[in-house]
Each structure stands twice: as structure tokens, then as C-alpha cells.
Amino acid sequence: MDEILPRQTEPAPQKGTVTQRAIEQIKAMIAEGRLEPGARLPTERELAVQLGISRSSMREAIRALTVLGVLEARHGSGIYVTQLEAGDLLETFGVVADLSRGPQLVELLEVRRILESTATALAAARITPGELAEVEKHLAAMHATDDPEEILAHDLAFHRAIVAAAGNDTMAAILEGLSSRTFRARVWRGYQEEGAFARTRREHAAIHRALVAHDPEAARAAAAAHVGEVEEWLRTQLSQ
Amino acid sequence: MDEILPRQTEPAPQKGTVTQRAIEQIKAMIAEGRLEPGARLPTERELAVQLGISRSSMREAIRALTVLGVLEARHGSGIYVTQLEAGDLLETFGVVADLSRGPQLVELLEVRRILESTATALAAARITPGELAEVEKHLAAMHATDDPEEILAHDLAFHRAIVAAAGNDTMAAILEGLSSRTFRARVWRGYQEEGAFARTRREHAAIHRALVAHDPEAARAAAAAHVGEVEEWLRTQLSQ
DNA sequence: TTGAGCGTAGTGGTCGGACCACTGAGCTGA
């Protein structure tokens, strides 16, 4: 049996709960490279013995790291380190958008406006014909139906395709969280109920034109205006 | 005893683990407003009974929501919903920076460059004399010592004070995660070892000048260049 | 030889109960 525990001069650091300590130790193992992405951890029972805690506490630590997207537990198989890619680690970002309210929603939209306008500008400079076709597919599908649910889905996919073309997966993962389904459903619903469909259509068309022209500055302005419109609407809603 | 459980037409939805289901149900209670920020939850034992699961599983669910910054457990007192502010929910963002590596670090720096340059521009337009004094305090302290640790601490505080002046707490919380202590220690160390102190000093001075002049565009450019320098250095490091 | 099917050991998932450590409110008594 290999000893994974680091040597301790002090036998009892005793800071925080044992579970919290276990979380930190596993995180440290990964950060220090002792556990590579995709690697399989020892069993829960073994890990508990190695860190000197009960299996219950170890399970809580593992569960915590699981929701953070660091570990992945496969029933009957074992516990594995995720690939630690942007998508894995930023999945929890959606929780923020889901539980924020009031002024915080405006702040989130402001962050989204900043990131999405830049991402759209980057996309305008780099987008390939294939990626552009994907964008146009969702743009067309959005106009071909009047089912709000379907429109929302294609609206999401439209922006997602653009952001993907920007080439920064981390930024894409953050924007994915900021545009989580429940978040957009909450804000967009009220916005669109005020007959903003036509305006949204015009703004999407402007973004599309900028992409076709490979004009980053126009794309940035169009995307910023698009998000800014919603942002402003939400701001007035809250001040009433 | 009040019944908190929603009425279920189907007695057994049975998707995912019971713990995962418990996490979703508690999140839903908060999202729907049945649990206000700061509210005290029923005891672990009570919650377990209400959701029809064991206390062990319920504890795992609570632990998960605790690390996400949604709940807060106080030993001997009870479990409470946090204030759900940006700082609470985005604390986990630091984990991303801590566990990312290679190309992903460059992507994170790119996101930071975008957000921080905008934040600095906003700060230039809004900063008050008091806030400016705070910025200058750390700028001076950074030059008054040659202890790398202390320099790094004041460097962090310098940027934190500027971002705080921008007035968007959500953006500040994200940037806080992107500049987490371990992250900067990892990247900055190698950067500064190449004698970049003088350059860093010039760049900080440029940012400061733009703040004093209340010139947003100059501030944006200076901050973007500042982060961009490190970004470019890291990029070349990785390509070797 | 080969491959489909069947065990089976081992893994994470769940449960129940016991006890410990800490908090906070109420009681006691100077």
C-alpha cells in the first residue's frame, strides 16, 4: 500500500471540520499533479483510511468536489478526476444566475454584455464558413416558428454558436452559465412580452451582418446593444 | 408540522441519486422564494424526514450547497441560507483558477483582461477621492518594500481597490476568483523573476494616472496592456 | 477457437443509529 498522505510535523492541524480538511487535501493532490485529469482515485473506503477519517465524512468531501466539477463518481466503477476543462469546472456558474435576483441580475447582465460583445467581436474576425452556417441555421429557425420555447432555444443556440467561434472555451463556459436556461427564461419572458420580438430580430440581423462582413467593431457594438437593451429594460423594471 | 414537500402526482420520479434530488429540491425552495436569504432551515433530521431520505444523504446535499456558497452551517445552531450575494456564490470561482493549467490559464487571463480593463475604465469615471487614496496607499506600499510576498499582496489590493470603485460587485467577485492568491502566485512568480518589476511599476503608474485624470479610455488601455503583458509572457512560456 | 452468457468480487449509494462538540436560552444564586 502506498502512502499518499504528506508527512506532518504536527499530528493535529485541527482547522475546520475533517470534511473540509479532506476537500482541501484532495484538491491539493490534484493541484500538485499527484492526480492527473481522468485518473481514478482509491476507493472511498481506502481514501477514508488514508486520511484518517470515516467513510461518511469522506463521502461528503467527495460529494462536494463532485458538484464543483472536480471529481466524477461512477456507480460500481470508481471515482475519477474530471478532465478539469472549462466546461467541467464552470458548470456550477449557472447556480449563480439561477439564485440571483434584483440588482444582482443587472450586474450579471452587465458582465454578460462585456464578455459577449468581446466574444462576438472575436468571432467576427475568426469565424469560418461552416461556423457561420451554424449561426444562420438557428437565426432562420428562430424566425420560422412562433413558439416562445422554441424561439428561446434557438436564441440560446444562436449566441452559443457565435461565442464558440470566438475560440475561448473558458469564456464560452462562463457565458453559458450567464445564459442558463432558467435565467433567460426568467428575464426574457417579461422582456419579450412587451413586443420586443421585432427589435430582437433587428438586433440579431445586425450581429449577423457584422459576422458576414468580418467586422469586429460592428459586431462588438451590435452585441453590446443587444444585451444592453435587455439590461436597460430590466433596470427600469426594478426601479419601478 | 408543516408540509414543505410539493405535491407529487408521481410517487417516484427516480432520476439521479437521492442526494442529487435533495440538492435540487432545496435549490428550488430558495429559487421559488420559499426560503429567504438569511433564513434558517429545519434541522438536518427534520429535512431528511420531509424529503424521505436518510440523514446521511441529506448531510451530503447540505454539504454540497455549503461549498457552493448557498447554505451556511453553524455548529450547534442550525443551517442558514446565505445572503446569496455575489461574494457568497462566486467564492468557488477560485477553484477554477487553482486547478486550471496550460492553455486554460491563458484563456483565464484573457477573460481577466477583458473584465479588468472595463472595470478600470468604469472606475476612472466614477472613483471618489477616498477610493483613490486607498488605491494610492497600496501603490506606495508596493514600492516601499522588496519582499515578494508583500509586493504581491499590495498588487492584489491595488487592483481590488480599483475594481471595487467600478461599482459592480458581481464583476468584482469574478475578478477576485481570477486573481486568487494561488493563481497569481503561480503565474506572477515566474513573470517577476524575469525582472519585470520595473515594467509592472510603469504600468501601474499609467493606470494610476488615468484614474487621477478620470480618463476611462486611457484607463482601459493601461489595464488591458498590463494584463496583456503577463498573458503574452505566459503564452510564450507554454509554446516553448 | 470463439463468443455469448452468466456468475461474482468490488465499487459507489443508501440507510439507521450512536455518540461527540458546540450553541444558546433559560435558570440559579450571590
Add this chain to the structure above:
DNA sequence: TCAGCTCAGTGGTCCGACCACTACGCTCAA
């Protein structure tokens, strides 16, 4: 009046048992 104590209640930890599922190897017929 209030400092100090008491104690019921709460989260923290541990244990042991069993269930659900997976992966691998074995068997046996084609």
C-alpha cells in the same frame, strides 16, 4: 441585577450493514 451554570437541541463524526451497479473473468455451447 447579572454573572455563571445547566441543559436541551443542533450540527459533526463515526460505525456497520445492506443495496445497486459495474467490470471482469469464467463457463460452455457453437
